[in-house]
Amino acid sequence: MPMIHDLPMELLSRIFFFLYMKSRKEVRMMRIILDTPEDDILGKTEWADKDPRSLALFPHAQAKVCQHWLNVLSTHAIFWDRVIFDLREDPTRMLDSLRWSKDLPLEIFAFNSSPFPNPQHDNFQAQRDAVALELSRFQALMVVCTPHIKRCTSVVLEAMYPTSLSPCSLFLQSHCKPSDLCTLMLTSVRAANPPSPLAAVNPSSDPPSSLPPLVQYQSLKLLCLDASVFMSFGRMFKGRENDIASHRGCLMVSRYIFHYDKNGAFDGPFTVDDFLDCIEKMGPEYITLRDLLVQGPHDEQPTLEPPAYFYPFSTPALLFENVSAPLLSAYFDRFPLEDESVKFKFCDIPAVPKGCMVWCYFLTLENIPASTDLRGLLNSWDGGELTVKNCPCFDDSLLSWLARDPGHVPRLRSLEIENCNSFTMKRLRKLIRLRTREPDSSSTSEEDGDFAYINTLFVCGDNYSLTAEELSWFKSHVDAWFTTSQHFLYIPL
Structure with a gap:
């Protein structure tokens, strides 16, 4: 009697199709129901479990059983329109999953499930090693990911350190043509803290010598960025404001500590005015600002807890959460508080x-x-x-x-x-x-x-x-x- 690991490919495929259908649910939109052909499984259904961190997600849980199961799963393109990487582990084994969906629309989710704070990183050298390791894994992923960006509908990268994040211009430049990109999230658990020696410059964030124009990304509904990534993006296209002023969806910017010295000068690559200039250039329809702090020369070192919000989420309001009073005051001086709904959470x-x-x-x-x-x-x-x-x-x-x-x-x-x-x-x-x-x-x-x-x-x-x-x-x-x-x-x- 054959072991379950040795089942014939045809039988395993039937089992996997059964599990695939159990993992899907019908789309509740009448337009899709009426306009989509009856036999279009992808068009009429969506993944039932939206939590990409779940350990039971099909087909990722089954792909870890053995190489034989992985080989069978890889032959069915519809299984792989959502690929997930936990970069706590080496992603090399699963990098090929980005091409298994062939020409289908693609969702990419990558995160790092390492504990924070990590007791193993108590000394500075261990932290540097952790930063370098995560950066190398994200870079390896992006090398393989880049040819597929043009067919992505969602890209969500959640790093432990902001230095691991790719510049968002990589996803928004015209050579990639991401006309169907609806969600782009580039966030980190640890806030950028310029005086820290761990906040080394990520070479992949250096602006190239020549920049192609950005695409007109009308499909983009949610742009969620670390503030450091957001401000680097604005600085990269300084003087070309028209290139980045086409976004009319939800903009979420989070996790940065602005430092200034006793003379009132900001100690770091970005100032509050730099940040507000970027918002003005972008001109979004909805704004959420989270975990943005201003630290004076004699203030106690602020700390930011790991974010408690998870994908997917929406921003139906102008929202300020854990934003320092000086930054709010500067925002009030520059922009009207004008929306159907305005929310303040954990703000003085x-x-x-x-x-x-x-x-x-x-x-x-x-x-x-x-x-x-x-x-x-x-x-x-x-x-x-x-x-x-x-x-x-x-x-x-x-x-x-x-x-x-x-x-x-x-x-x-x-x-x-x-x-x-x-x-x-x-x-x-x-x-x-x-x-x-x-x-x-x-x-x-x-x-x-x-x-x-x-x-x-x-x-x-x-x-x-x-x-x-x-x-x-x-x-x-x-x-x-x-x-x-x-x-x-x-x-x-």
């Missing part, structure tokens, strides 16, 4: 310059520290729905400020508060009383001139206990929900 938010407005209907504030005076932001906000989560700065003094003058946030209609323990129900009740119509008011209008009335209130948390009379009062004035945090959201008490 400075005041918006006088005369500038925050033009968004939805404003979300999450994990904003007690040191932030939200009046500096809310005084310039012209929106209707405010969501506040885990913000100690949302306190009685702020509620009193909102209640004192109808001109403060005049269009506020909906207020959602989650796990904010610095305010009292007495102050919240006063705000609702002053910013809503009396229950017996004969007018049904929700707005008087430029002033709007609050009509929806949602409060969630463990420390909010209301009497029956208080709950009845709130519900008689607004559509109100009060829940405890362990309950599902939006379930009234």
Whole structure:
């Protein structure tokens, strides 16, 4: 009786096709369902498991069993339209998988699953060796990858060190013609830190002597870059702003520490102005800025935790997460805060310059520290729905400020508060009383001139206990929900 490793090629192929179909799910888009031929498996289905780090992904898990299985799997092009490399290991054995999909559209995902921080890299020489090893593996991958870029729909490279990342111009220059590229992500776990001796220049990032023009990449929906890669890209095309101003999708830039000395000069290859210049040149439709810090000469060395966000994700808003107040202030001076939705997370938010407005209907504030005076932001906000989560700065003094003058946030209609323990129900009740119509008011209008009335209130948390009379009062004035945090959201008490 043959062992499973020795099964005939025809039988193994049938087993693998069964596993392939079990790993796919139907696409739920009516246009694709109607316009795609019935026998087009790739067109009508997509990979069910979107986590490229999963150890059970087909066909990558099966390809590790033995060489015989790998040989059989490699003969079926439709198995390999998504190739994945964990560069914690030597990628040489699987580099040929990039050509097994033949001319099919291709997704490439490469990452490094090494632990961070790695206890084996306690000394400087061990860290240098780790940087050099990862760089060599990414470079080996990119040599084989480059001829296939023109048919890629998604390229995601997540390095441990930013010096391992290829320049994004490699994927966006016209000789590659990536007309179908929808997602390009070049990110790292460790932030670029210019004074560090580990932040050596990656030779592959040096600008070439002559640059072909960039393609018109209308299909690109998500461009996610380390800030160092992003600024290198902008510097490479300095003076050729028209070449990079065609992007109208989502731009995500992350993980950089700007240093400046006692004279106010930046110590490193890039300044905050360099960074903002790049954003201005790119002119994206949506922006997310994450983990961007400014360190003064006497400031404690900042640290950035490994990113907690994973692919795939979208950016449906103007989002600032863990961005230093000086950088936010510089951003406010250069760009309008204008979008349908604006979010701040883990930011000490400075005041918006006088005369500038925050033009968004939805404003979300999450994990904003007690040191932030939200009046500096809310005084310039012209929106209707405010969501506040885990913000100690949302306190009685702020509620009193909102209640004192109808001109403060005049269009506020909906207020959602989650796990904010610095305010009292007495102050919240006063705000609702002053910013809503009396229950017996004969007018049904929700707005008087430029002033709007609050009509929806949602409060969630463990420390909010209301009497029956208080709950009845709130519900008689607004559509109100009060829940405890362990309950599902939006379930009234």
